[in-house]
Amino acid sequence: MAVVDKPSAREAKRLQTRERLMGAAIAEFKRSGIAEADVGAIVAAAGVAHGTFFFHFPTKQHVLLELERREEERIAKQLGRYADSKRSLPEILAEAVRLVLGLERRLGAVLFKDFLALHFSQHRPADESNEHPVIVRVAQEIERAQQAGRVAADVSPMNSAVFFLLGLYALLTTTHDWPTQSAMLDDYVARTLRGIEAR
Structure with missing residues (x-):
């Protein structure tokens, strides 16, 4: 049986923050569309600082x-x-x-x-895949x-x-x-x- 390394507490927190931002952004996009979506509303809903959005998602x-x-x-x-x-x-x-x-x-x-x-x-932003x-x-x-x-x-x-x-x-x-x-x-x-x- 393979042993899977658990993410560190810091990495787990980073992933949780990313998921909160993702969920908040999707909710905002559903309401307003991507062009009109407000990053301020996204970060407020996710409970993070404004710059945190751009740390996880450049655009x-x-x-x-x-x-x-x-x-x-x-x-x-x-x-x-x-x-x-x-x-x-x-x-x-x-x-x-x-x-x-x-x-x-x-x-x-x-x-x-x-x-x-x-x-x-x-x-379209460059997609590595x-x-x-x-x-x-x-x-x-x-x-x-x-x-x-x-x-x-x-x-x-x-x-x-x-x-x-x-x-x-x-x-x-x-x-x-x-x-x-x-x-x-x-x-x-x-x-x-x-x-x-x-x-």
Whole structure:
């Protein structure tokens, strides 16, 4: 059995402060949106000094990057568990849509729009990670279907996963209040599958 070192008291306190700031920032973003969010309100809610926010997060966008990292990891794990129960590619893509819609409900419309806008921002803070776990998991499932002969041999699983998720995010950003959104998402999944299936 491996021994896991416990963080020092100082490190534990730093992590607690970071989590309080993260929670307060997310609550403020849900209320006001990231552009209008007040760092003063965030630090007051977290019970820390003003400069403490910038010690943990250089900008408000860095909070959103951290939220994005956590949510992508969570969705990728849930999607992986679902896919590992021997689901078909159509079921897996539909589940990916369901999980992202669940994220929208949890974050609320204002924060979700900011969350998705970060993907398309030219001013996105540098992200050291080149891996997006949801894209990677969807690509793995497309590749698995390809190996089973259900996806065309000339399809790039990674490119297809990127196209699928970016298209999904764009649809969710632009059709939030449309009464036809659900049918449109079903059609989007069906057309994605038609575009990559083996003939």
